[in-house]
Amino acid sequence: MGAEMDLSVRIGALTLKNPLIAASGCFGYGVEYADLVDLASLGGVAVKGLFLAEREGHPSPRIVETPAGMLNAIGLQGIGVRRFIFEKLPELRARRATVIVNICGSTLDEYVEISRILSDAEGVAAIELNISCPNIKEGGMQFGCSLTGTFDVVSAVRKVTRLPLIPKLTPNVTDVASFARASADAGADAVSLVNTFLAMAIDVETRRPKISNVVGGLSGPAIRPIAVRMVYECRQAVKIPIIGMGGITDARDAIEFMIAGATAVQVGTANFVDPFIWPKLIDGISDYMRRHQIARVADLVGTLDTAAGDKEWTAS
Numbered sequence: 001m002g003a004e005m006d007l008s009v010r011i012g013a014l015t016l017k018n019p020l021i022a023a024s025g026c027f028g029y030g031v032e033y034a035d036l037v038d039l040a041s042l043g044g045v046a047v048k049g050l051f052l053a054e055r056e057g058h059p060s061p062r063i064v065e066t067p068a069g070m071l072n073a074i075g076l077q078g079i080g081v082r083r084f085i086f087e088k089l090p091e092l093r094a095r096r097a098t099v100i101v102n103i104c105g106s107t108l109d110e111y112v113e114i115s116r117i118l119s120d121a122e123g124v125a126a127i128e129l130n131i132s133c134p135n136i137k138e139g140g141m142q143f144g145c146s147l148t149g150t151f152d153v154v155s156a157v158r159k160v161t162r163l164p165l166i167p168k169l170t171p172n173v174t175d176v177a178s179f180a181r182a183s184a185d186a187g188a189d190a191v192s193l194v195n196t197f198l199a200m201a202i203d204v205e206t207r208r209p210k211i212s213n214v215v216g217g218l219s220g221p222a223i224r225p226i227a228v229r230m231v232y233e234c235r236q237a238v239k240i241p242i243i244g245m246g247g248i249t250d251a252r253d254a255i256e257f258m259i260a261g262a263t264a265v266q267v268g269t270a271n272f273v274d275p276f277i278w279p280k281l282i283d284g285i286s287d288y289m290r291r292h293q294i295a296r297v298a299d300l301v302g303t304l305d306t307a308a309g310d311k312e313w314t315a316s
């Protein structure tokens, strides 16, 4: 097996070359990495979250390393959707990147307006609706933590765009699957999960919080088993594709998410550790497919064999 191996996956009407997407906020606007990574070799690039207007974000310190992860409260610093379209999108198009635009809104109308503007732009492959940023008051969590809020914002955006629509879910809820269901009911083409977990870290010598916003979002390997469980739960609840993320550092981690039910995956924090990770991830997935005689990577999705687990569960 080799030449005939198929790494492509489908997210609604969108076909990705492979299941690997750079996660929002961890890959700039894509163009910053263009000299290090062949953007066209990625399944997609999810750009930093955009509001309608420019934003400065929180004062520093905004990130701190934690055991097996990092805490951030950037505060959604960004250049705004119009500058993105004029200053970044042309180069992303020239580099043949599959561009997923992550958007944020303080109000439902702001999500709608940004989506309308993006729908008229050339070169946007999909919209990822960030309704899950834990780091700012008006960062979408007010929508993402309420089932009606989720349904309302997804339905409203659905009415103004034909672009594939991917609400990004927060893990800071008790039953994430119900939010996947609300998204699907409102017309989402897929859901992505997870955003970061609300967390904090304190310098015990000074008794001060380690980041200026006091609380922030935890990412990296520390969150991976919880994220995998959440993807698995959503897979039971909805038929639309799931894009999984949270602590992926190598091909095996990516494959774990796919077996749990993710059609594609995003990689965030690991890109800060090793920006050259992408070809290694692609080679690692190809190698796994060869060893397991899997011709189409899409055939891996949701193939968890629970038989042994079930037996253990009933035996105890």
Ligand SMILES: Cc1cc2nc3c(=O)[nH]c(=O)nc-3n(C[C@H](O)[C@H](O)[C@H](O)COP(=O)(O)O)c2cc1C
Binding pocket: 023, 024, 025, 026, 048, 049, 050, 070, 072, 074, 076, 102, 130, 133, 168, 194, 195, 196, 218, 219, 220, 221, 223, 245, 246, 247, 248, 266, 267, 268, 269, 270
């Ligand atoms: C520094 C930083 C900035 C982030 N900014 C965004 C953002 O703008 N929009 C968004 O939806 N998620 C954002 N995230 C969340 C990531 O896209 C991802 O959901 C999360 O970090 C889990 O994946 P990981 O463990 O691979 O990093 C950010 C994460 C980090 C670490």
